[in-house]
């Protein structure tokens with residue numbers, strides 16, 4: 001081990017190989033030892049239109065000629081102004097204010113602080129956050145606090161703040177979720193409910209209905225509890241529509257966007273808020289302003305990349321590509337589900353997922369890493385969540401690459 005690099009979510013002690021990647025294009029990444037790898041998880045859910053999309057790359061190059069970075073407290077620049085205006089235009093009213101940060105986790109931190117600030121500044125003592133079982137909202141202390149507890153955060157558990165957790169709305173058990181949410185809201189100390197709309201990503205690609213999402217929104221509204229939609233993974237077409245919330249015809253009070261915001265090219269996030277939340281921080285009194293910033297807030301180059309992403313959405317047939325990909329994914333899922341040890345086939349838009357049953361119990365935890373290694377060996381980038389194998393490719397993936405991904409899953413599962 002000669003590299004000083006400490007990798008995320010990686011056990012260096014196992015000595016697993018770490019491929020060196022030199023370049024990428026479309027749905028493929030290329031390694032220093034000459035391999036072409038199909039990126040079947042969009043480099044962990046960020047790459048939407050494909051790697052190194054020419055329009056995004058050229059927007060980045062152009063912006064580097066003009067303005068690299070600027071303090072954003074009390075200063076502004078065109079890429080951020082244009083981006084904010086366009087985000088307000090393409091998202092439903094009343095999401096009218098745009099707060100910038102630089103990752104999905106920070107967009108969630110900002111959302112939580114906005115909700116707490118809203119009640120604090122109005123003199124209402126509400127501080128409880130309601131969360132859904134199996135959720136994931138990022139790896140910062142706040143993000144972990146509102147996410148599922150487990151091996152990923154047990155070392156930090158004593159520092160995580162208490163939340164109210166309601167059960168996941170599994171099919172047939174939706175009423176229990178709605179009742180629990182209603183009870184939690186009725187206690188009177190809840191500031192906000194934070195939720196991943198329609199599909200819980202890191203929790204295992206768990207899908208629930210748009211109807212329940214709509215009902216949860218209604219319950220929160222009736223109790224004056226703010227509704228935070230964490231669309232860090234679900235936005236930008238992943239679920240078949242620009243926003244997952246659109247499928248339930250709802251608008252959250254606060255919306256978190258990140259991963260696909262720049263098409264997956266540069267780190268950037270926004271937290272969008274309704275006028276009521278902005279108004280609670282609006283005053284001539286400086287102690288009521290929103291106290292959050294990070295050094296690279298609204299970095300101009302990242303904003304330029306996001307503006308190019310929005311041009312692609314306006315000028316290219318993105319939704320058609322998504323619908324075409326969704327159809328091909330459905331066909332692949334049908335093939336996968338015929339396999340005797342594959343269960344729970346599920347799909348939402350461009351995402352498909354299955355669970356692989358293992359024969360021996362103790363095996364289960366080792367299944368994910370074993371599958372991952374075998375896929376990499378077959379030149380496919382897949383990273384199962386435990387025994388859940390999912391495919392979430394960039395929208396530009398062609399028919400033969402996608403078929404190769406589906407084939408590889410069947411071949412790997414065949415050997416179990």
Ligand SMILES: *Cc1c(COP(=O)(O)O)cnc(C)c1O
Pocket residue numbers: 103104105106108136137138139196201202230231232233234258259
């Ligand atoms: C990935 C993710 C986050 C965290 O985003 P980062 O950019 O990795 O900090 C938050 N919420 C959801 C739903 C995510 O999928």
